[in-house]
Amino acid sequence: MRLSISLAVVALGLGAAPAFAADGKQLFMDNCSACHQETGKGIPGAFPPLAGSKVALGDPKEPVTRVLKGRGGMPSFATELTDLEVAQVLTYVRGAWGNKGKPVQPALVMALRTGAKRENAKASLLAH
Amino acid sequence: MTPDIMNGGRGVSRRSFLESLGGMGGSALLLAGMTALGFDIASANAAPPELGEGGKGKKVIVLGAGVAGMTSAYELSRAGYDVTVIEARAFAGGRCQTARKGFKLTELGGEAQECDFDDGLYINHGPWRIPYHHHSTLHYTKLFNVPLEVFVNDNDASYVAFNKGTGPLAGKAIRKGQIAADARGAAAEILAKQVKQGALDQQMTAEDRQLFLAYLTREGYLSADLAYTGTDGRGFEVNPGPGMVPGPGKESTPYPLTDVLHSKAWGVLSSVTGYEQQRTMFQPVGGMDQIAKGFERHVGKLIRYSTLVKKYRQNDKGVEVTVSGPDGKVETLKADYCICTIPLSVLRQMDMGVSAKFKAAIGAVSYALVGKIGLQMKTRFWEEKHFIYGGHVYTDDPDINTITLPSTGFQSQKGVLLGYYNFGASAAKVSALSPKARQDFAAQGGMRAFPEYADNVETSFSAAWHRIEHNLGGWAQWDDEGRRDAYPILCEPDGRLYLAGEHLSYLTGWQAGGIESAWQQIAKLHKRAQAA
Numbered sequence: 001m002r003l004s005i006s007l008a009v010v011a012l013g014l015g016a017a018p019a020f021a022a023d024g025k026q027l028f029m030d031n032c033s034a035c036h037q038e039t040g041k042g043i044p045g046a047f048p049p050l051a052g053s054k055v056a057l058g059d060p061k062e063p064v065t066r067v068l069k070g071r072g073g074m075p076s077f078a079t080e081l082t083d084l085e086v087a088q089v090l091t092y093v094r095g096a097w098g099n100k101g102k103p104v105q106p107a108l109v110m111a112l113r114t115g116a117k118r119e120n121a122k123a124s125l126l127a128h
Numbered sequence: 129m130t131p132d133i134m135n136g137g138r139g140v141s142r143r144s145f146l147e148s149l150g151g152m153g154g155s156a157l158l159l160a161g162m163t164a165l166g167f168d169i170a171s172a173n174a175a176p177p178e179l180g181e182g183g184k185g186k187k188v189i190v191l192g193a194g195v196a197g198m199t200s201a202y203e204l205s206r207a208g209y210d211v212t213v214i215e216a217r218a219f220a221g222g223r224c225q226t227a228r229k230g231f232k233l234t235e236l237g238g239e240a241q242e243c244d245f246d247d248g249l250y251i252n253h254g255p256w257r258i259p260y261h262h263h264s265t266l267h268y269t270k271l272f273n274v275p276l277e278v279f280v281n282d283n284d285a286s287y288v289a290f291n292k293g294t295g296p297l298a299g300k301a302i303r304k305g306q307i308a309a310d311a312r313g314a315a316a317e318i319l320a321k322q323v324k325q326g327a328l329d330q331q332m333t334a335e336d337r338q339l340f341l342a343y344l345t346r347e348g349y350l351s352a353d354l355a356y357t358g359t360d361g362r363g364f365e366v367n368p369g370p371g372m373v374p375g376p377g378k379e380s381t382p383y384p385l386t387d388v389l390h391s392k393a394w395g396v397l398s399s400v401t402g403y404e405q406q407r408t409m410f411q412p413v414g415g416m417d418q419i420a421k422g423f424e425r426h427v428g429k430l431i432r433y434s435t436l437v438k439k440y441r442q443n444d445k446g447v448e449v450t451v452s453g454p455d456g457k458v459e460t461l462k463a464d465y466c467i468c469t470i471p472l473s474v475l476r477q478m479d480m481g482v483s484a485k486f487k488a489a490i491g492a493v494s495y496a497l498v499g500k501i502g503l504q505m506k507t508r509f510w511e512e513k514h515f516i517y518g519g520h521v522y523t524d525d526p527d528i529n530t531i532t533l534p535s536t537g538f539q540s541q542k543g544v545l546l547g548y549y550n551f552g553a554s555a556a557k558v559s560a561l562s563p564k565a566r567q568d569f570a571a572q573g574g575m576r577a578f579p580e581y582a583d584n585v586e587t588s589f590s591a592a593w594h595r596i597e598h599n600l601g602g603w604a605q606w607d608d609e610g611r612r613d614a615y616p617i618l619c620e621p622d623g624r625l626y627l628a629g630e631h632l633s634y635l636t637g638w639q640a641g642g643i644e645s646a647w648q649q650i651a652k653l654h655k656r657a658q659a660a
Contacts, residue, residue: 029560030553030556030557030560031553031556031557032556033560034237034556034557034559034560034592034594034595035236035237035556035594035595037237043236043237045477046236046477046597046600047236047237069494069607070494070605071491071494074494075494075495075496075497075552075556075594075601075605076494076605076607077552077553079552080552080553081553127496127498127549127551127602127637128255128256128257128404128602128603128637128638
């Protein structure tokens with residue numbers, strides 16, 4: 001539901017920026033805050049901070065790739081988040097906690113998606 | 129329909145191939161042939177490597193006292209090696225944990241939890257079931273006298289509670305056996321009638337058609353005129369009993385196929401279970417940590433608890449591991465070899481003096497986000513009011529996934545059930561909640577199946593493995609690229625360092641993966657030590 005509303009807003013070009021950020025914050029709270037924390041400060045030695053992070057704020061290709069593919073302790077969100085949602089959540093990250101990075105466009109996410117998939121077929125009805 | 133339908137899609141049917149093997153070389157060749165065909169169900173490593181005794185005078189440091197680490201310690205010390213195990217926690221087992229009264233857990237960035245279940249109740253928030261073909265795990269449960277009981281991994285009496293379908297069955301809790309009977313009965317009827325009307329006359333011989341119809345009739349409980357009208361196995365409206373009333377009882381009426389289809393509840397059905405998910409499995413009596421305790425009885429004296437690895441260095445003469453003990457005292461331990469079972473999610477952030485190639489490979493894998501919650505219920509309403517003894521309630525809400533009823537303590541007063549088992553983004557979302565909020569969320573989640581659910585919740589214990597220090601994830605999730613490039617590097621030693629654990633197996637997330645990986649690595653280590 002949230003997604004279809006956001007798509008409509010983007011399509012119509014009406015107040016896209018605020019809706020984008022609001023949805024991005026909710027996506028962040030849902031998908032990222034358990035590890036990176038609501039403050040974006042992470043947990044030293046376990047989860048890296050996103051506030052002031054060079055990776056998060058740099059060339060958007062790198063954070064988009066990490067969200068899509070995962071890295072180290074971080075899982076892939078490729079099957080969980082749509083291109084639009086990845087763009088929204090990273091746009092939020094790049095603008096929150098004093099961060100000043102440019103928004104991420106869904107088209108970039110679409111372009112960086114690859115066929116490589118994690119072994120997450122088990123993450124369905126039953127795993128171990 | 130391909131012409132191959134009658135021989136399983138193979139050029140030669142399996143049966144005729146086996147018959148020819150049997151004719152040529154007798155039973156030995158037949159058995160070899162069956163292994164070649166994948167019929168041999170034994171795991172690749174059914175027993176530990178025979179190391180003999182030549183380990184005397186050689187020292188090995190094992191990092192991590194989970195099942196992989198303790199397997200290494202047990203087998204190497206039996207072979208005479210001088211083994212020291214470094215364990216970050218105050219207890220052994222790694223992810224092989226059981227939460228019962230007094231068990232403490234504080235997730236990273238989270239609130240402290242102390243399990244307050246009643247005495248005798250527990251939740252296996254880590255591994256919780258054992259397939260019959262995990263011979264390695266079963267090797268040690270037998271060796272260490274860890275009694276097993278059946279884990280009910282499938283129960284036709286349990287509910288499918290799907291909300292995302294449409295039609296009159298959507299949003300209802302329906303017994304799995306009813307969905308199975310009606311979906312498969314209807315499918316068998318349709319197929320049988322097609323065959324009868326000649327739809328497969330071109331593809332099948334008359335004899336095969338007869339046999340196929342006989343199979344379909346049996347599979348779907350069809351009548352002589354190939355109709356499915358229900359079957360006693362899906363349950364009665366009035367159960368049969370004594371005398372005239374209830375006497376024969378009243379049979380139940382099948383759900384219309386269209387309702388079954390639109391409910392999407394058939395999503396839980398398959399001809400057989402997956403390889404790792406048999407209908408009946410095993411669990412240790414009293415909790416999965418009985419396996420950890422079994423190992424600990426034999427290697428506990430080798431373990432240095434509450435000791436953190438600060439630094440690893442190696443050269444062509446030996447290894448040096450700098451550790452910080454429970455009193456904060458830092459010391460450097462020396463050995464000939466090191467076996468490291470620390471999850472890669474944790475290892476990648478440690479000060480490891482290994483080759484650049486090896487270090488890069490360590491960083492190349494993701495770890496699963498996994499969440500579980502045990503809910504203590506004040507009554508066993510699922511048994512008393514719904515007649516479900518063990519098994520899973522299936523939902524189509526990924527934040528809950530399955531609710532699992534305990535396979536132990538039947539007919540006792542209270543019970544602890546698994547309130548959710550979530551993964552990936554769902555696990556991330558639910559794990560962002562406080563322990564109390566998770567309990568409330570789970571309590572509501574069960575209402576779709578049981579009206580008594582939320583009112584019966586007394587207390588809970590939850591674990592989000594990606595937020596647990598020293599684990600940072602449920603299990604390794606390799607992608608194709610990682611399996612191709614990084615995995616083979618990590619399976620071989622880097623200098624004197626050997627990695628072991630579920631992450632270095634194709635049994636990721638299973639204790640058997642950890643054990644068998646350890647077996648493989650210690651065999652390599654031993655061979656090298658003998659040659660040195």
